[in-house]
Amino acid sequence: MDRLMTVEGLRVTYGRGASANPAVRGVSFALGRERLGIVGESGSGKSTIGRALLRLLPGATIEAGRMEFMGTDLLKASERRMLDIRGARISMILQDPKFSLNPVKRVGDQIAEAYAVHHRGAKREAREKALEMLEAVEIRDPERVYELYPHEISGGMGQRVMIAMMLVPEPEVVIADEPTSALDVTVRMKVLGILDDLVRRRGLGLIMISHDLNLVRNFCDRVLIMYAGQVVEALPAAELGRARHPYTRGLLAAQPRIGGDRRPLPVLRREEGWKQPMAEASA
Amino acid sequence: ETPKDQLVVGFSMTNVLTLDPAAITGREPVQILANVYDNLVTLDAKDRAKVNPDLAESWAIAPDNKSITFHLRDDAVFASGNPVTAQDVVWSLNRLMTLNLAQASFLKTHGFTKENAGASFTAPDERTVVVTLPKPVDPKVIVQTLGIVGPGSVLDSKLVMENEKDGDLGADWLNTHSAGSGKFTFDGWKANDRVILTRNGDYWGEPSAMKRVIMRHIPESQNQRLMLEKGDIDIGFSLAGPDLKALSAEEGVEVISQPGSGFYYLAVSMKDERLAKPKVREALRYLIDYDGINAAIMPYYGQAHQRPIASGVIGAMPDPGYTLDVDRAKTLLSEAGYPDGFKVTLRALADAPFMSTATAIQATLKQAGIDAEIISGSGEQIYGAMRERNFELLVGRGGGGQLPHPDSNLRAIIYNPDNSDAAKLTNFQGWRTSFYDPEINAAIDAALIESDADKQVAMYHDIQGRIATVVPSIQPFAEVLDSVAYRADLENFTLNPSWGTDLGAITKDR
Amino acid sequence: MTAIPMHSSAPPRRLAGLRSGADYLGTVLRHLAGNPSSAFGLVVILALIVMAAFAPLIATADPYAQDLGAALQPPSWAHFFGTDEVGRDVFSRLVYGARITLTIIALVGVIVGPIGLAVGTVAGYFGGWFDTALMRITDIFLSFPGLILSLAFVAALGAGLENAIVAIALTSWPPIARLARAETLTLRGADYVSAAKMQGASAARIIWKQIVPMCLPSVLTRLTLSLATVILTAAGLGFLGLGAQPPLPEWGAMIAIGRRYMLESWWLVAFPGGAILCVSLAFNLIGDGLRDALDPKQRKGRH
Amino acid sequence: MSDITIEGLTIRLGLGAQARRILDDVSFKVRSGESFGLVGESGSGKSTILKCIGLLLTTWEGRIEIGGQPVREAKRKARCRDVQMVFQDPYGSLHPRHSIRTTLAEPLRIHGLDREAERMERAMVDVGLPVDFLDRYPHELSGGQRQRVAIARALVLEPSVLLLDEPTSALDVSVQAEVLNLLAKLRAERGLTYLLVSHDLAVVDHMCDQFAIMLQGRIVEILDRAAIPGNAAAHPYSRELIGASLAYERAA
Amino acid sequence: MRLALSPTSGRLAGFARQAGTILVTLLGLLALTFAIGRLMPVDPVRAMVGEEADQATYEQVYHELGMDQPVYVQFADYLGQIARGDFGTSLRTGQPVIEDIARVMPATIELATFAILIGAGLGVPLGVLAAARKNRPTDHLVRVATLLGHSMPIFWTGMIGLILFYARLDWVGGGGRVSDFYDGMVEPRTGFLLIDSALSGDWDVFGDALNHLILPASILGLASLAYITRMTRSFMLDQLNQEYITTARVKGLSQTRTIWGHAFANIRVQLVTIVALAYGGLLEGAVLIETVFSWPGFGSYMTNNMLTGDMNAVMTCVLIVGVIFIALNLLSDLLYRVFDPRTR
Ligand SMILES: Nc1ncnc2c1ncn2[C@@H]1O[C@H](COP(=O)(O)OP(=O)(O)OP(=O)(O)O)[C@@H](O)[C@H]1O
Ligand SMILES: Nc1ncnc2c1ncn2[C@@H]1O[C@H](COP(=O)(O)OP(=O)(O)OP(=O)(O)O)[C@@H](O)[C@H]1O
């Protein structure tokens, strides 16, 4: 398994001085050509990690022992250099298509643009790539959808457009930030299928951010569990059921199940000690 | 630099509402029409008491003082080419009285009416005009009246009647067209912008050296001043005091300042029981800082003057020498029963120099315990209130004087033949201030018909003496000055105190 | 089931909705003070208030005392800012004028805010023909030439400070009403408004208790910006002779009168002009700052 | 008694040409003390039904009765004391400028109820929040706590019917568990009637006895809870929906 | 801020509704103006007959003007007149109001257009710049610098401009639209001096007119600059906080392209709206600068007529301003439909 990315001791702090809010507090992991899941409750810093990797946090301070992507130091790289990396080599599928697409531009053009930024002067080619990509994410009538505006497409289509946009420049690493949270079950399954398929065929590194344990368990190779800005546990996805950290265990138990008994659901009782990662947590 | 054969004049034309000689109001239109229309006679620009021939070569006053006969010159033609005839003169005067607009009042004061106009103005032949006086007046006053622009302007009756609409006697057409025999003609004016006068090539006398005169609407005094300094205009007619002061020091610009007509005064309403008391009015007389105001505020607007008869006319007297004397005023107030003063309102136009003057008077009144609240506003809010006899104190300007005759001043400022509210004699400031003194009224009437010049002067002196003791409702503190600045390279520029400056006489020395 | 402890992650740091009023104000002020430009604005307004409060102590002379003999003196140690056309001390007049400026600002603020807020929220909440009618009226006032409207009202009611204030207020409320309406339109669908309806609250109660507090920040922001304009409009009315009446040392009127002497006696206009500039700038900057501090649009675009 | 009876509920919304039939002849019954679920695709009209019942929308046609009385005929205040609603988004349903105390006091004042403090405290205890939270503001609470406050606000008027519009979809599973437990407990204790909208069949299964599946403004099928595990639905859409949910869970 | 009449549905119904709305607004405007005319303590009759006239003359003119009719009769008469396309004659100039306005309007349009070109041409880029550098020195500098123009009484800046650039430096022309020498040299075809002189190839006149225009236009432009800058900055900040901006950056777009290619596309309609409104404001609100620069324009025409009580002229002016605002409104509405796919 060749390494695409190495992160050591990542700390991200929003704000300064008295209002400083350390959202990520020393996270380390490595990513190969695999599907790495990050789970954790709302506000635990999952999205922040994703954005920090792409240096997309203007108001925050990012520190790390190491933050490397295939030999490039992401911490020290110039903004110019980052422009070449963003999109082309690492891209990120943002959470909510409703807000993440430019409302006044045709969705097709937005996809094509992602390609064109990194392949100058090829407008027609960009269009074709975009159409191809739309087809790849199983959009039925790509020619028609290309011409639509974001408000004219459904949530599921939006999510797929977003995926198409982020995959069209053929990056090596994709960070998917809750790519399906806005979808209902039927659509969710389809979208995940597409993503999974693309990852397998292209052999890229995928970071899947979510708070849905079922999802991560199904679609990832490894899982990091975050709590309060730290990785508290790291396991192979298949072994999630055997997680030892009380937070992880609590999460697993709190889920209602179809056909389950109707006894009160176990709830989490948060403890200070949870903020300490398990001894062998670093992955 | 303005062109050599064109004259550029700056003034504020906000008040130019029409260019029909029978309907104009205020001074700016007079300045325009004076160069477009001729009168039978003109008032001398320097010697105020002198009347010069114009369309009339000569005139004679009947021995019984009941009529005046004018003899017209025979070479005068209108700009249209029509000859100027006695019929035109009579028609013009008839038109004035029939329309009964602003300019009719000059003659109405002396008994002329719409109804008697036909009998009063007659033309025995092509070249003779006879004016018969409907009531006894000093005929000299009538001659002078016919010398002022507006009532005396002679119109081209043929041309006007060609353009008559619905029996309006050409009023609509004359708004924007000229029908005169003067040195210039015009074709309408652009409100807010300019009036252009074009040389009348067929002028019966010496034609103007200027091909055209551009009269520009420049409402801001400072702008006028800058343009004058730079030579972008030749004459600035509506400059404010501070700018005139600065210009007088400027190389290449001349400033003249000479007595015009009317006074700056403090008026009281006699309807107010406090102000009706002579002692109170006398106290007010000593609460004006005559010297301070005239030195600090009035330069170029007015000069010290305390009597209601303009300087330079017959019967004028030196000032009685009132000064600011707070102690005396306080004593007078105590005697009147107001040792601690009182509260009043003081109205003044929002313009210079009224506001500053009112402010200054407010401060001196305060020293005697009189608490004056200033109300400033537009003409309607100030003089309108005065016309409705609904005011207390007021700083204003007025007092007749377009005619160089003491009667013009006295009639405007003190005369009040009927003090009832119903009389609505709003054109008399005596009535507006509710000042009523039958004795003075009679004296004014008598002086006007006195045919012996020396006796007449003595009568006017007596009237002024009485005024000093009865303390009427209006106390002048300055006499209006007309102040104009112009480029020093203009020649033959003579400021006419009746606002009818002859622009056609001007040449440029370059 | 027992109480769960608070989540450890910090609550979202939003300014909208802080504990008590005073606390809220404090936070806003701190936010404003933290930004150099709005801090400058605060300092100027503070200075204005101090000047107004302690005018008799700060002024070096009686602002109304005339000395016709010492008219139009240039700035000197005797008269810091020179004297005016009737020999009054410009500095002292400026200091006392702060009171008038504050009065204008306060009164216009007090009139315009509530009118605009009331019209806007009521129209927005009820919608339908009621909204149409109110908005038509607003449009009429809005598209009526502003200066003409104030001019007309001042002329109608008579020149004077109070009337000028009323006149300016009359022309300033429509934009605020529009703003409040737009805000209300987005708020009236909010769940907490529905919740209030479900509880049986009357329309008036909902507007007053639920909607008004939410419109307040943006209205306030807009109001500060209007106040800067108000000062200038007052000066413009002064220019046309319809502002405060003499001898009141109102800054706009001081400029209006002083401009006649401006070319020689620059101090007559420069100092009041500078003062207006500072205050108007200050309000503009505070308005900008408030916008950043309070504007609900600054909230993150997802939930 | 607070049975809910809905018959032929139809509503059109939107202006002019954009007007659309949002609900089309919807009928169902909920017996007093029961918990009834509404599931279906996004935009199918689930929330709209609740809004019609709560008279937040008034232009509907058909019949809605609670406890045998048509809702439109009930007095506003009486109706409000009977039916309360809990909204989906705990961040949007509490007024950000009102303290919890104000939020809870409002309904009491509107209805002029006495013993304000006592009632508020009881509501807080009922939903498992410490009484000193009364002086907090919404932004000082977690999502779960906010949702509890929203429930407390609904309870403070002691209604018999609760309309629950996706009350946990904005919360993560750990918090969802708290809220679901609370709702279950309250129903058990007070015999409340629930009408619960959710898109998560696991939640519906956990909470409801019966549920309706909606598609484009119509109810395609009303099923018993027991129909879920074996996917016993008849209508193809229902089958697809239940199937997908089961697949998702099984994969776990 | 958007004046827009809310986008309604159903073409025809919408159109009828809008027409009705416009009519009601205009009627309201007229009624308000009429009421103001009655309330104003200016007396057109007095203005016409002058201070010295006696009561008889006054009453005669009062009657001739129809002022002795009940107010509602006067208003109805006026409306009837307008319906027949007759806007009456100005008492102040004795000329048909429409002719007067046809003369003063181009002067103001010329001034306002130049001013807005300056204001928007500088304001929009500056606003974008300030937003992009929010809370950094550039931002503060831009805001304070542009606000300076907005915070000074315009008659004061105007006068200072004249003293400096006209009197001292002699860079620009003084008051008025053109030097007197050139007055009346070009045939008035459109009324716009610049266009007329260009049409007839009188480049001297063109240059001179431009020379007179540039200073008042710059000062007006400077005053609107602050507003436009602030609004641009504020719109831009709203957009820069949006998630789609992050999307654009994730794609690897540079900041410049993100701002101009993505954020700007979302604010252009709002921008056009506020610029249009600012423009409308300049058309009616340039009284002070027109006075200072002796500019024979619409603003001072309207104001002077108001102060004289020449209600015929004022009503027409107000009507025109109303129509301008409504037109701008419709324009902004239209632009929303064209540029913002969500409103189509
Ligand atoms: N722009 C910001 N400024 C200040 N604090 C922020 C900002 N963005 C996020 N935070 C804070 O950082 C913390 C981590 O946020 P983040 O968005 O990474 O959480 P998350 O794990 O993605 O949560 P969710 O599941 O809700 O998306 C939270 O406490 C949040 O309040
Ligand atoms: N006021 C309204 N005007 C026009 N259409 C409306 C209005 N309110 C709701 N709708 C439409 O009615 C339909 C049903 O909306 P509703 O909110 O009831 O759906 P839902 O089933 O609750 O969906 P979700 O699961 O997304 O909450 C939607 O298509 C919505 O767009």
Ligand SMILES: [Mg+2]
């Ligand atoms: Mg996140």
Ligand SMILES: [Mg+2]
């Ligand atoms: Mg819903």
